[in-house]
Amino acid sequence: MYLHKLFVSVFLLLLFTGCSNDSNEYVFREINVFSLTIEGGKITSGIDNISINPKLRFVFSRSLDAASFEQALKINSSSGFTIAAIEYMNNSSAVEVLLNLDYASSYEVMLEGAIGINGGVLTKPINFSFKTQIDDTIYERPPCLNTADCLQSTLISHTTGQGNFDFYANYPIYEENAKWQNLEKAVIVVHGASINPDDYYSYMTTTLEALNISEKTVLIAPDFKSSAVSSGDLYWSSLGYRDGKTSNGTTQISSFEVLDILINRLADKNFFPVLNEIIITGQSSGGRFVHTYAAGNRSESTHPDIHFEYIVSESQYFYYPTNERIDEQTNNLYTPTNCNGLQFWPFGYELAPDYVNVLDKTVFNDRFVNRSITYLLGNGSGSDSELNTTDCEAVLSGSSRYQRGENMYLYMGLKYPNHNHKKTIAQGVSHNGSAIYTSPEFKSLLTQLLNN
Structure with a gap:
């Protein structure tokens, strides 16, 4: 009896082992x-x-x-x-x-x-x-979705010299033989302090694909490098790009002007005959860029046939036309007296970069109030190690990143009742570019703006 059981056990073991090996080999093949x-x-x-x-x-x-x-x-x-x-x-x-x-x-x-x-x-x-394609003119092309394949570069000329500027895009926007017949919209997404345009290109590609609008939408993610990777690269040290400062090195050009140059290409009807709207958004430090670029840029007034929208996403720094701020206890305006930096750029207009200060402060503020700016806020309760809780200019803006956005929007309503600003809240999202740009709230906002 014992031998019989032993024989059966060995037989079953060999049987299952053989099946497992055959199965593994099959999967391997x-x-x-x-x-x-x-x-x-x-x-x-x-x-x-x-x-x-x-x-x-x-x-x-x-x-x-x-x-x-x-x-x-x-x-x-x-x-x-x-x-x-x-x-x-x-x-x-x-x-x-x-x-x-x-x-x-x-x-x-x-x-x-x-x-x-x-x-x-x-x-x-x-x-x-x-x-x-039927001839050497490109009318349509599938969008570039694999981020590694979508890196492009252009040589930017300026009175101070020339420099190479990299960006990710889903279409070859500088293709000279193109006349894009299907590209009606453009979305430009500006990275934050991590200088990771490839990530933001990927986040936004995911959303455009989910909304099934990649085939009609140009996507661009500029790369404002913090140092030169190759000889001749434009770069901005100390995050100077987010405030419109000039690039380091021999060629000195404002980061705002660089974006203008990219937009000029999109606005050229020889290449983009049907493009009629450009949405510019930035996350965190990229949001800080967009908040002041919205008022200071030359593109919107230069191209009146194109509709512009600006989305400031999860920034902790905001421009205020006056020194007034929001008292979070009363939700009323007041003027702080213990902070000397409120009037200085980018919190105020004084010491604005050369690209901006050609405008009178009154003109700049009028643009700021009337241009279409949306505050994209995440109200999640996650930790925020990057929140500035030291500098009075930042602290007086609000007690948290989310609250600073709420306070900015409340300020606009109290100070300028006829302003053209809006807000959207991404529920449960903390300081996270991927989460906020793939959120249902952002997708809904993007759909609404693109269909206006």
């Missing part, structure tokens, strides 16, 4: 597609207006065997094509294929079968088609 993009944008079969030199990017769950992948990749077309280059990355789990194609032609891409190391098999065949 499977290869899934994590992402598939063309020119940085998502692929939908039948997509039009692809360039004649597109880059296909495949990302798989496991490493590829190069020879097997290249043998399995099929491209069909009645027109000519060549594979210009194939590059493998991330331990051969990602591959980029550069193509040379003809204008006004249709192509079909297929991939199936064993393409992996150790004979790994693609679980689901890839099959999609696309058409190239």
